[in-house]
Amino acid sequence: MINVVIAGFRGAMGQATVQTVRNQADMKLVAVFDPHATTADMTQLPDDVALWTTDVDVTAADVWIDFTTVEAAYHNAVLAIQHGIHPIIGTSGLTPQQQQELQQQAVTAHLGGLIVPNFGLSAVLLMKFAQEAAQYFPDAEVIEYHHGDKPDAPSGTASATAHLIAKSRQNAPQPTVHNEARGADIDDVPVHAVRLPGLLAHEEVLFGGSGELLTIRQDTMDRSSFMTGVLLATRKVATLNELQIGLDKVL
Amino acid sequence: MINVVIAGFRGAMGQATVQTVRNQADMKLVAVFDPHATTADMTQLPDDVALWTTDVDVTAADVWIDFTTVEAAYHNAVLAIQHGIHPIIGTSGLTPQQQQELQQQAVTAHLGGLIVPNFGLSAVLLMKFAQEAAQYFPDAEVIEYHHGDKPDAPSGTASATAHLIAKSRQNAPQPTVHNEARGADIDDVPVHAVRLPGLLAHEEVLFGGSGELLTIRQDTMDRSSFMTGVLLATRKVATLNELQIGLDKVL
Amino acid sequence: MINVVIAGFRGAMGQATVQTVRNQADMKLVAVFDPHATTADMTQLPDDVALWTTDVDVTAADVWIDFTTVEAAYHNAVLAIQHGIHPIIGTSGLTPQQQQELQQQAVTAHLGGLIVPNFGLSAVLLMKFAQEAAQYFPDAEVIEYHHGDKPDAPSGTASATAHLIAKSRQNAPQPTVHNEARGADIDDVPVHAVRLPGLLAHEEVLFGGSGELLTIRQDTMDRSSFMTGVLLATRKVATLNELQIGLDKVL
Amino acid sequence: MINVVIAGFRGAMGQATVQTVRNQADMKLVAVFDPHATTADMTQLPDDVALWTTDVDVTAADVWIDFTTVEAAYHNAVLAIQHGIHPIIGTSGLTPQQQQELQQQAVTAHLGGLIVPNFGLSAVLLMKFAQEAAQYFPDAEVIEYHHGDKPDAPSGTASATAHLIAKSRQNAPQPTVHNEARGADIDDVPVHAVRLPGLLAHEEVLFGGSGELLTIRQDTMDRSSFMTGVLLATRKVATLNELQIGLDKVL
Structure with missing residues (x-):
């Protein structure tokens, strides 16, 4: 069972990911992460899904899927790496320098992760x-x-x-x-x-x-195709031993 | 039965046309026209195919198919029209003025014909x-x-x-x-x-x-496709009442 | 200007047709027809669109576009023909006998119309x-x-x-x-x-x-493509002088 | 420089292979093998290409390309393996048992080779x-x-x-x-x-x-495409250390 936390769960891609992860027999949505969300935003979600709003909330998950904003994504990835959660960053716009810093931190933490420009x-x-x-x-x-x-x-x-x-x-x-x-x-x-x-x-x-x-x-034909890529990344990210770029790294 | 004469019967397109016309049940190759040919060039043809080498030879046929040179084609078309033979001119390179002159002659002769830039x-x-x-x-x-x-x-x-x-x-x-x-x-x-x-x-x-x-x-895929167009033109040219340009005129 | 009445304006195809007709410079939506609708259903429509709910309401329009049910469509078509409105029947399921009866009525009324199994x-x-x-x-x-x-x-x-x-x-x-x-x-x-x-x-x-x-x-790719066919039928139906079947009749 | 011997050099595929090999800067056609050929069959070939007609002729080459008959191909492959020449067998029809025997012989001889059902x-x-x-x-x-x-x-x-x-x-x-x-x-x-x-x-x-x-x-589009595969096999066969089946083994 892969325990998943989703950041950006209120956006279009985040919502689709929540739905998709919940439909998988080998995955469990343990939490959503959003500093600005309240329990009122959780009505569509099962009771056992936690809402993490601050750093101190972040506890145990295997994979962190991020569809947030370029401002939030870097910080979120740092947080995931610090807590030993494999990051899958679908948010676009990280600078080359930010990517390198995250890759360095992942090496230090001996943790695999994936930055994915295209989930198709x-x-x-x-x-x-x-x-x-x-x-x-x-x-x-x-x-x-x-x-x-x-x-x-x-x-x-x-x-x-x-x-x-x-x-x-x-x-x-x-x-x-x-x-x-x-x-x-x-x-x-x-x-x-x-x-x-x-x-x-x-x-x-x-x-x-x-x-x-x-x-x-x-x-x-439509964006539902991206979910196939999200699932593939989620299932394979733990086999990586560094933070890599591109879905092809888990093919 | 459509009686056909082929000019330029020794060239690649002419040879293919000879072969194709001979295979049709509703067509008869009555003659080939070539001022420079001799009976030695006729060995591949049946005995009842005439060789026409001068204007005076030209007698009875229904359709004149021309795959010659731009120099010969205009003169050949004039000859065909004079003898009431429907010209199908596959030879390329006639000038707009030559085309107009031929069209005028065809009108005068009340004769249909076809100039075909593309037999495909x-x-x-x-x-x-x-x-x-x-x-x-x-x-x-x-x-x-x-x-x-x-x-x-x-x-x-x-x-x-x-x-x-x-x-x-x-x-x-x-x-x-x-x-x-x-x-x-x-x-x-x-x-x-x-x-x-x-x-x-x-x-x-x-x-x-x-x-x-x-x-x-x-x-x-290959030039054999042009023969379909040659046959179509040969079967339909008599339905035209002027000299037209383009295979689409008999579609 | 083509004056249009739409029957079945609350269904998916009807709604799309309402939207599309209203966007055309050469068309005017004069009325919607629906025996079961009330003014409460008209809130999305401009004030000058009439709601026709009974036979006696039906007055002046040029074209009747029908996306209703197989039960309603036959009766609607009769109504349109009686009032000299060209019917365009997009509703499927009319029996061959119903179609023939409508065609006979259209002949009698000297009115063109169109039954359209496929608007694509x-x-x-x-x-x-x-x-x-x-x-x-x-x-x-x-x-x-x-x-x-x-x-x-x-x-x-x-x-x-x-x-x-x-x-x-x-x-x-x-x-x-x-x-x-x-x-x-x-x-x-x-x-x-x-x-x-x-x-x-x-x-x-x-x-x-x-x-x-x-x-x-x-x-x-999606059903928006059908609207191209609806517009084509609406613009051309008046050129027909009987009730025909198939969008190709106005090509 | 890869020294090549071609068996079946008089057939259509053999002739094409002779032509193709001769056009490569990194290959040299050193011999053709054919028990039934005479020097009269060699007129199209350069003087320094040898004609091998018996087992004892077979001496030094790197690669043996075989486009012969199913009867000849097995014997030829044995011969090539015995002389340490990498066989590329384009001839079709070897039985599974013949293929296994050849594979065993190649293992014993520590020699790579390729049986190629499809050079496309x-x-x-x-x-x-x-x-x-x-x-x-x-x-x-x-x-x-x-x-x-x-x-x-x-x-x-x-x-x-x-x-x-x-x-x-x-x-x-x-x-x-x-x-x-x-x-x-x-x-x-x-x-x-x-x-x-x-x-x-x-x-x-x-x-x-x-x-x-x-x-x-x-x-x-045409059989010239097979030559691309023949060249690929010829350049890569020495990298194999057993007799394998399929051009994909050198991709």
Whole structure:
């Protein structure tokens, strides 16, 4: 049985996590942590879930799942590490220096933990497979598809995928014509962004070799997909012996 | 029974057409036309196929299929029209003025004919459907996929498709972010070109509406596909009453 | 300006239609019809929208949009036709005999109307294009993709598409191996059903010819897509001169 | 420099391999092996390539690539192992017992080698990734696409993929409706086979999770793709210390 405390339990991701953790046979929600919450906020929760509002409350749990704010997340992670609770930080925005400090503290405490920029398992697997395929197929292109309202292009995930492909490949790709129809050139990986109403969030990587193609695609239909990643992290974080970054570290 | 004469019967497309026409139960190859051919070039053909080498040879046929050179094609088309033979001109490169002159001659002769820039039926249907869909879905993007050796981008067919979409749509597309990842902007239709080894010739059009997508895609695997279009044109050209441009005119 | 009355305005589809119609510059919501509603149900609506609860209330509107129950829909349609209001019946379940009676009444009244089994425009266009493509490509297969909870397979839309393809094609498809991996055989069109969590509602038709493929695909992400079809029907229904079945009748 | 001997150099795969090996800067074709060949068969080859026709000819090479017949391949592999040449057996049809005997001999000789049922790298990577994804997504379906002339369904590769997925997954898939539209049930993985003219050889695996999808697809356009696998095997076979089965063993 994994004993879990959730920080940020009143936000959208926190609420979904509370629901999901409670539905697992091998997990127990022992507490929620929120300095600003009162017992009035606990009406939806079972009686045996504790409300921790201060440092001194924090006692026994195995895993600390954090979906708070960038201001709170660093302090919360310090608190978790001090109490020997494995932190899983889903809150985004920690600075590189904050991340390094937390990693140092985790080393000192001999405690594993995870900072997770993306809980989408299909996206994380796509990136992992793309890196592996790039070792054999240096010629690759990325196409990402999002709703027309998305203000930037390409998506952060698509850019990250292109960087990983470039880093992983062992030969240079073949030269091709370059112009605006050929997309953004990210480390010699063309990245194309499609923006249309009706699209949700989709990413596709195409690898071409002599006489063959390999395509890896992922589609995110809604945020419920993130819960699969949260559960995976919760079940595996104790196997780590340092504070690592990325869901792929527990694959 | 459709009586066919083929000009340019020694070239790659001509040879394929000879083979294809001979395999049809409703067509008869009555002659080949080539001023430079001799009977020695006829060994692969049945005895009852005539070799026409001069204007005076040209007698009776229903359809004239032309896969010659731009120099020969205009003269051949004039000849066909003079003899009441429906011309199907697969040879590319006729100037707009040449096309207009031929069209005028066909009007005078009350004769239907077809100038066909693209015999690929799946590509022609894609363009036809894309125009129709654009009336209802003004938001569209085109992605074309070709081998890395193709020196230009986007393909002529993809550009033509974008122009047709723009012309057909009745409302302006929704504004989106514009930068190099968003492809070439052709009449407000983003066009993306993918270039990878292993690819053949593929084109995809995506239409997006509120909560739904419509995608039309065509893949050309090899040139045998063009014969489907040649047969279609041969069977339908007699239904036209002028010299028209595009295989879609007989759809 | 198109004056619209909506029946079933308290249901999910009715509410969405109210919202959508009110957002159009060329439409005006003049009334809602519901024998069981009271003014208390009208609080979300502007003051100038009338509540019609009995036959005698029904006065002037151009278009009657009906999302009620199968019991109410027939009577409502009769009412609309009697008052010269073009009916658009989105309610499902009318019997063939009821449909024929309504069609007869519309003929007598010289009034156009539309019974719409599927407002999804991308699905309707897919079926239209598939019929057209089948004339040239007799070899076709259908793949539909739905959530694992869907209890039947294949979907009604996929079956309907297969029937339309079979009816439209002019040549027999080539014989292929038949066994359970080859899907359901609907009029010699193999239909495959994929059922996975994460899927929404997707349909794909593949046409194969010598050396080429044509693929038409539609994805329904959510029910907001149906509103595009409702608006299209509302704008075009007055151009019909009888009561027809299917959104494709106004394409 | 890797010294290579090729057996079956006059067949289609052998000829392609000769060409490919000769084009590599890090490989040298030192000999071809064929008991029935004469110097007359060597005219296309450089002068410094030896022709080995008997056991006593066989001397020094690093790698033995075999594309012969099932009758010859076993004997050839024995010969290669006896001379300390790493065998890469692309010839299909060895019995399980023959494979085990060769594996035993390779163990005795402390020699690595590879029996390769499929040199298609994209297909091998697809199977590898599918096994990994199945650990996280137990719900999977396979769709394979081949030309209408293919007499069997599903393809051997698709069946093999389904078996690997079933073996790898750690949870049971969700129950779904079962009937002929749902394809062949291979270890609780539905497998669908599409057969159309125009198709080449394509395989797709879809994994579904809550709110997300992961799709892996490979397309084999022509047999030139197999050469990528041959080169990979040739470069990596010396790193093995036994005779293994499958190109994935050198990934």
